[in-house]
Amino acid sequence: xxxxxxxxxxxxxxxxxxxxxxxxxxxxxxxxxxxxxxxxxxxxxxxxxxxxxxxxxxxxxxxxxxxxxxxxxxxxxxxxxxxxxxxxxxxxxxxxxxxxxxxxxxxxxxxxxxxxxxxxxxxxxxxxxxxxxxxxxxxxxxxxxxxxxxxxxxxxxxxxxxxxxxxxxxxxxxxxxxxxxxxxxxxxxxxxxxxxxxxxxxxxxxxxxxxxxxxxxxxxxxxxxxxxxxxxxxxxxxxxxxxxxxxxxxxxxxxxxxxxxxxxxxxxxxxxxxxxxxxxxxxxxxxxxxx
Amino acid sequence: xxxxxxxxxxxxxxxxxxxxxxxxxxxxxxxxxxxxxxxxxxxxxxxxxxxxxxxxxxxxxxxxxxxxxxxxxxxxxxxxxxxxxxxxxxxxxxxxxxxxxxxxxxxxxxxxxxxxxxxxxxxxxxxxxxxxxxxxxxxxxxxxxxxxxxxxxxxxxxxxxxxxxxxxxxxxxxxxxxxxxxxxxxxxxxxxxxxxxxxxxxxxxxxxxxxxxxxxxxxxxxxxxxxxxxxxxxxxxxxxxxxxxxxxxxxxxxxxxxxxxxxxxxxxxxxxxxxxxxxxxxxxxxx
Numbered sequence: 001x002x003x004x005x006x007x008x009x010x011x012x013x014x015x016x017x018x019x020x021x022x023x024x025x026x027x028x029x030x031x032x033x034x035x036x037x038x039x040x041x042x043x044x045x046x047x048x049x050x051x052x053x054x055x056x057x058x059x060x061x062x063x064x065x066x067x068x069x070x071x072x073x074x075x076x077x078x079x080x081x082x083x084x085x086x087x088x089x090x091x092x093x094x095x096x097x098x099x100x101x102x103x104x105x106x107x108x109x110x111x112x113x114x115x116x117x118x119x120x121x122x123x124x125x126x127x128x129x130x131x132x133x134x135x136x137x138x139x140x141x142x143x144x145x146x147x148x149x150x151x152x153x154x155x156x157x158x159x160x161x162x163x164x165x166x167x168x169x170x171x172x173x174x175x176x177x178x179x180x181x182x183x184x185x186x187x188x189x190x191x192x193x194x195x196x197x198x199x200x201x202x203x204x205x206x207x208x209x210x211x212x213x214x215x216x217x218x219x220x221x222x223x224x225x226x227x228x229x230x231x232x233x234x235x236x237x238x239x240x241x242x243x244x245x246x247x248x249x250x251x252x253x254x255x256x257x258x259x260x261x262x263x264x265x266x267x268x269x270x271x272x273x274x275x276x277x278x279x280x281x282x283x284x285x286x287x288x289x290x291x
Numbered sequence: 292x293x294x295x296x297x298x299x300x301x302x303x304x305x306x307x308x309x310x311x312x313x314x315x316x317x318x319x320x321x322x323x324x325x326x327x328x329x330x331x332x333x334x335x336x337x338x339x340x341x342x343x344x345x346x347x348x349x350x351x352x353x354x355x356x357x358x359x360x361x362x363x364x365x366x367x368x369x370x371x372x373x374x375x376x377x378x379x380x381x382x383x384x385x386x387x388x389x390x391x392x393x394x395x396x397x398x399x400x401x402x403x404x405x406x407x408x409x410x411x412x413x414x415x416x417x418x419x420x421x422x423x424x425x426x427x428x429x430x431x432x433x434x435x436x437x438x439x440x441x442x443x444x445x446x447x448x449x450x451x452x453x454x455x456x457x458x459x460x461x462x463x464x465x466x467x468x469x470x471x472x473x474x475x476x477x478x479x480x481x482x483x484x485x486x487x488x489x490x491x492x493x494x495x496x497x498x499x500x501x502x503x504x505x506x507x508x509x510x511x512x513x514x515x516x517x518x519x520x521x522x523x524x525x526x527x528x529x530x531x532x533x534x535x536x537x538x539x540x541x542x543x544x545x546x547x548x549x550x551x552x553x554x555x556x557x558x559x560x561x562x563x564x565x566x567x568x569x570x571x572x573x574x575x576x577x578x
Contacts, residue, residue: 008403014481015402019410022395022456025387029451030417033428040431089311092304099301109561110312112568113319116502116557118510120531121546125318127535128337133344167315168568175569213461216419223421227512231532245423249513257431264427272416279412 034268041261054262064263067247068270070240071222074154078161078225079218086166086214090173091199097178098185108174111167122164123231130156130232153238160232161225169214176210177203212282326547329355330540337539358544370530370545377526380442380449380515381508387450388504393497396459397489401471411460414453423513425452430517445518449508455500462496462567463489498560499567505553 044050058064089111096104114122129135180203188198204211226245229237237246244267251260325333328351336346362370399407417425426448433444466489474484490497508526515526527549535542557564 011402012404015398015404018398018402018485019395019456022391022453025391025447025451026414026417026453029429029448030425030453033425033432036432036435037428089308092308095304096301096308099297104308105562105565107308107312108565111315112564114315116506116553117319117550118506118528118553120510120512120528120535121322121550122318124535124542124546125321127340128321128345128347131340131345133340135345135347138344138347163315166311171565171568175566216415219419223419223423226421226423227510231512245421248423248427252427252430252517260427261431264424267424268416268420271419275416275419276412279415 034265037261037264040257041265044258045256054258055266058259058262058266063242064247066239067242067244070242071244074157074225074241074243075219075222078158078222079215081158082162082165082169082218082221083211083214085162086169086173087211089166089170090177091203093170093174094177097174098182108167108171112171113167114164115168119227119231122160123228126156126160126228126232149238150240153233153241156232157225157229157241160228161221164225164228165218165221169217172210172214172217173207176207180206322543322546322550324349324351326358326543327351327354327356328543329353330358333540333543340539358541362541362544362548370527370548372523373525373527373530374549376524377509377528380445380526381505383446384449384508385501385504387446388455389497389500391450392455392459392500393490393493395456396463396493396496397485399456399460400463400466401468401489411457414457418453418457422452426514426517433518439518440520442519442524445514448514448518449504449511455504458500458503459493459496463493466492495563495567497567498563502553502557502560502564505556509549509553 041054042049042051044053093104093108096102127134131137184202185198188202193201223245226243229241229243230245230249233241235246235249244263248260248263251263328348332348332352336348399411429444429448433439438444470488470492471484474488479487510528511526512528512532515524515529519525527545531542531545531549534545
């Protein structure tokens, strides 16, 4: 019994040794700066501790609220669209694989190409299309549809987001779909289940974990799309696409540390709350530990 | 289902996919075709971009490689200088990220210790925080320590993110533990197990991490803006940003030159990239 105990201890020490280098880097890049940030967020510009006043001020500011609202709105719409479209794409792929038993790798490789392209080169194309005097406006013979206009700015950004990430997410899902036992579909078909019921009762429960993982990737990409927005629309985009990152970058110019820190921490706290609930409800990190 | 109906579904599915991949491909074709246009034509067509109506052109009036020649032999706009900056940044970032993530991915996926789930949750939170948000505390912290001024903070910032760890953690979970335990019983030490058994099996995961890291290095814009003080240290991505706003004639050519190595690498690692992406999903290991 004692020997087993010491073995376990040894194992956990080896594991800790392996994660040690990353942990140190992580500490310096993420943890310590955040702690310093917390200190800044409760002081004023002269370094006197003033409690939560910065946070109050932040939540009273209209631009901050607008940024939070826009980010949430964009996130929800973007993630829902992305997951639905990549699910459909993955199912089409799966269908072909089922019928011909041939995994079409070359099409998949094309679909993940946008991921391999640096944002700046893709933006070169999108600027020419979506500019005020751009191709789209000339074809439609108008000057309304462009990147600084009310509903279009938002949807153009959603379009770029989908263009960039659909491939990655559908490749993620395809490999989960391939793992499903084919006989289950045949059995269901024999019992007279419709395609929709097959998807609801066979496909979805079995790719649950990969669906959750694609949602994580999709959320990461929602925040990454800011780079495209920044390159396409500059530092002061239209109100409807004014994101949290815009807020932070604009405040960075004035070097208002307390306000910046408060914004960063508020954002981190909001996101952490969502993630912790997500992790403990979906048990996405538990799976595989039992294997 | 009759074979006739099956064939119909097959054709519909295939054509939707091909249509979709064509939409995905348009920007690439666009940039490659435009890089073959003579600079004067591009100047006429897109010189007014951002101010006035542009004159969109799809085909080059006459295919020319003069601009490539000028870029390579005259070294116009000193692009190789910025290219070099990108490489100087990308190589250490790639090596450090790989080392860190391979080790910690293995440690997290195949060992049990207390607080593992908490650590993973913290990693996940920081993974999801946008780069720009993380940049602020990092900038303030390093400014306070007075470490700004070299490339070091930028390299550290890119390697400290837990993305690689998380990716390889997900991937290495699918490696069966049986082979590791067998080797352990045979008396192999941990170091040997890691190099001889785990790493060869993790190849697809590692190659997708290589590509994702390289892409991140090549497309960063805000990080160098904030963390590099000298303009001479700016990488190619920032130079292209300015170029696309001022001298658009050469932007297409330089874009192609910039993107080409990335495409080459991802083409070579294509097979492994696809499996790498696919298997990072938490899946049930078949016994």
